[in-house]
Amino acid sequence: MGDERAGSILRFRCIFARVVACLLLGQALAGVAAQTANDGDSAETVYDLGPGITPPRITKQVPPKESTSRGVRVVGSVIVALVVSSKGVPKNVHVVKGLDKEVDQNTVEAVEQWQFAPAQKDGKPIAVKISVEVEFHGM
Numbered sequence: 001m002g003d004e005r006a007g008s009i010l011r012f013r014c015i016f017a018r019v020v021a022c023l024l025l026g027q028a029l030a031g032v033a034a035q036t037a038n039d040g041d042s043a044e045t046v047y048d049l050g051p052g053i054t055p056p057r058i059t060k061q062v063p064p065k066e067s068t069s070r071g072v073r074v075v076g077s078v079i080v081a082l083v084v085s086s087k088g089v090p091k092n093v094h095v096v097k098g099l100d101k102e103v104d105q106n107t108v109e110a111v112e113q114w115q116f117a118p119a120q121k122d123g124k125p126i127a128v129k130i131s132v133e134v135e136f137h138g139m
Contacts, residue, residue, distance in 0.1 A: 046083050046127045047119070056084040056116040056128060064103070064110035066136055073138035074099055078107040080132050086125040088116040096131060107134050 049055055066074055079097040082090045093111050098104035111132065118125035 044086055044127045046129055047121065049119070049128055049130065052121060053126070053128065054120040056088065056119045056130065058114060059088070059117050060113075060115035062110045062113040064106040064134060064136075066103075066138070069102060074103050074136045075138040077133050077135045078104055080107060080111050080134065081129065082111065082132070083127055083129055084116045084118060085127045086118050088118045088125075090114055090116070091127075099136070103136065110134075 047053060064078075076099045077097075078095060078099055080093055081096050082093040085091055090112055093108050095104045095108060098107075111134070119128040120126065
């Protein structure tokens with residue numbers, strides 16, 4: 001009877017392991033499919049600005065919140081780097097030179113809402129890497 005019980009436990013563990021493996025595989029595939037559906041621009045070539053490339057132009061600019069939660073007005077500038085997609089959408093916005101953690105985050109959140117006329121090469125829209133300096137004047 002002990003051998004039968006041990007065999008049942010072993011079979012249960014094997015079945016359980018297969019079920020867990022199937023669930024994990026399903027989750028992984030669903031995640032890849034969702035990421036592919038959301039990142040239509042991720043496969044496009046990203047260029048550096050240079051000769052023959054017309055730079056992107058800001059068409060909608062959202063200003064960042066200038067004061068911190070501590071009520072301090074900030075003076076200085078934050079430099080962010082980003083990719084402007086061929087559709088004029090900012091991607092991968094990150095701080096290169098910051099002032100304050102909260103101000104830096106406010107700047108990233110604002111720049112993520114900007115819209116651009118995309119850069120062009122040979123008359124066609126392309127994705128480019130750019131840096132933007134956002135100045136703060138503590139009035």
